[in-house]
Amino acid sequence: MKLISLIIPVHNEEAVLPLLQEQLLLTAGELSQYQFEFLLIDDGSQDKSYQLLQSFAAQDSRFCVLRLSRNFGKEAALMAGIDTCRGDAAVFLDADLQDPPQLIPRMLECWEAGYQDVYARRISRQGESIFKRASAWLYYRILARLSEVSIQPDTGDFRLLDRRCILALRSLREQNRCTKSLFSWIGFRKKELLFHRQARAAGKSQWKLGSLLNLAVRGITSLTTAPLRWIVILALVLCLSCTPLLAAGILLCGPARFLLLGLGCVCFLLGLQTFALGILGEYIGQIFTETKGRPVYLADTNEAREGCRHGQY
Ligand code: UDP
Ligand code: MG
Numbered sequence: 087m088k089l090i091s092l093i094i095p096v097h098n099e100e101a102v103l104p105l106l107q108e109q110l111l112l113t114a115g116e117l118s119q120y121q122f123e124f125l126l127i128d129d130g131s132q133d134k135s136y137q138l139l140q141s142f143a144a145q146d147s148r149f150c151v152l153r154l155s156r157n158f159g160k161e162a163a164l165m166a167g168i169d170t171c172r173g174d175a176a177v178f179l180d181a182d183l184q185d186p187p188q189l190i191p192r193m194l195e196c197w198e199a200g201y202q203d204v205y206a207r208r209i210s211r212q213g214e215s216i217f218k219r220a221s222a223w224l225y226y227r228i229l230a231r232l233s234e235v236s237i238q239p240d241t242g243d244f245r246l247l248d249r250r251c252i253l254a255l256r257s258l259r260e261q262n263r264c265t266k267s268l269f270s271w272i273g274f275r276k277k278e279l280l281f282h283r284q285a286r287a288a289g290k291s292q293w294k295l296g297s298l299l300n301l302a303v304r305g306i307t308s309l310t311t312a313p314l315r316w317i318v319i320l321a322l323v324l325c326l327s328c329t330p331l332l333a334a335g336i337l338l339c340g341p342a343r344f345l346l347l348g349l350g351c352v353c354f355l356l357g358l359q360t361f362a363l364g365i366l367g368e369y370i371g372q373i374f375t376e377t378k379g380r381p382v383y384l385a386d387t388n389e390a391r392e393g394c395r396h397g398q399y
Contacts, residue, residue, distance in 0.1 A: 089121045091173030095163035097129040099181040101288040103138045113187040124149045127166050130157030161263045178243045183287035185244035193246040201277035202248035208240045213285020232310045235270040260378040264305035311371030318364035324357030
């Protein structure tokens, strides 16, 4: 029987946990052809969440609880789940039931049909402020623009991943994590499902403007070194813009000549200085990429090795 891990980060969610338990048991009951493990990562909760999770685990051995030593943030909690899950496939789910477990049967169907990353795309978001919706919309578009790999728009962490994807994510140990971009980076066969994101079943969202901004900056800087290349482009613009100033200065006479020649020289020197910064930036970009220690590639199949063994390569 195939084992499915549900990875659920939990931070101060005591109000919603009984409902979550109910929904998880219902989903598992409807999918009796699969075995389930409910991996609940308590991300340093200060309320009664951990005690509640422990009571779930005492009632039903499918509930496993991992408590982090403090609040590390959702990305770290997801990583803890990725490191510890044992399933043939894993589904990431928010504890507040904004990601409806009712979509899991359809995700499993797509997985059985051969897709390795079945992600849920929001067609609407309920119970969220206009500011949050607008900033999320903008963030996904900027991310998609800057990224070298295609980013799925309006898609959070709610998705099913095949074991191959989980192993791939496990091999990415970088500190500055933006899971959304990592899902794209690892590749594999992807399938989109649409859903309406509900309001929280209970409790309050813990995201603040500061953490959203932090996530956005981390997401962009962990995804691309493109902003560093913009420095070189700026340098080129500065160097080029000095040419008409210098040319006009040479042709004119009087005080305008000195003004234009002076401006042209300042522009050129500024351009040179910016160019030097740009070169430094290029090397820093390379160091940044190297320090992540990502694998150069990920294989989808083992056929080449099997072929090798049979002397075909
Ligand atoms: N969460 C977490 N650590 C945190 C903040 C949130 O594990 O520091 C969990 C939270 O319990 C929930 C999920 O991440 O299961 C999404 O959090 P939230 O609902 O606050 O975010 P939103 O849905 O508003 O983006
Ligand atoms: Mg939420």
